[in-house]
Amino acid sequence: SESSQRILAIAYHVGIRSYQYMEETLYNKMQESQLYESLGMQWEMIQPWGEVYFWLEGSHYFYDFSKNNLKLNTYFSLRMAKGFSLVLNVDLQSIHDQIYLPKGEASLDEILLKRKQLATTFNYTTSFGLRFTFGSIYHNIVNRRLQ
Numbered sequence: 001s002e003s004s005q006r007i008l009a010i011a012y013h014v015g016i017r018s019y020q021y022m023e024e025t026l027y028n029k030m031q032e033s034q035l036y037e038s039l040g041m042q043w044e045m046i047q048p049w050g051e052v053y054f055w056l057e058g059s060h061y062f063y064d065f066s067k068n069n070l071k072l073n074t075y076f077s078l079r080m081a082k083g084f085s086l087v088l089n090v091d092l093q094s095i096h097d098q099i100y101l102p103k104g105e106a107s108l109d110e111i112l113l114k115r116k117q118l119a120t121t122f123n124y125t126t127s128f129g130l131r132f133t134f135g136s137i138y139h140n141i142v143n144r145r146l147q
Contacts, residue, residue: 007044013037023102034099035062050085051077061097070094077131085131093123 018033038059045052053075060068072092077085098119106116 005046007042009042011038011040011042013040019100021100021102023104025099026101026103027099028103029099032099036060037062048079050079051075059097061099067097067099069097083133085133087127087129087131089125089127091123091125095121095123 014035014037016033016035018031019029020031021029024030036059038057040055040057043054053073055071055073057071058068070093072090074090076088078087079085098117101117101119106118110116111118
């Protein structure tokens with residue numbers, strides 16, 4: 001009876017990421033495959049007043065633990081009327097695993113047109129808005145675990 005109102009899930013992955021690059025990387029590679037692992041946790045609460053959602057995930061490459069990534073995704077929804085909600089999203093990311101970055105400098109055109117990935121150690125996104133749903137009383141999809 002609680003599974004549709006509260007969710008706590010943990011996910012562990014081990015796998016191989018294979019890359020085929022169009023340009024030589026900072027590490028002088030045109031292709032590579034790396035073993036990685038990640039651990040994630042999802043917590044969600046759905047109530048008549050709204051929803052709260054958190055997703056925390058950390059990952060790293062096995063060959064170098066300093067090549068890691070930590071993400072926090074949050075979502076808050078406040079129900080104002082049936083099917084109508086105010087929403088707030090905040091996503092934070094600490095990035096230390098950009099092994100795919102191309103060697104050399106990006107031109108101004110490539111930067112402005114976002115044609116080349118640039119080095120960074122932190123990324124954040126926030127959004128605020130209105131949401132309208134219909135159908136189910138509280139949510140529009142049946143199973144939201146580990147999306």
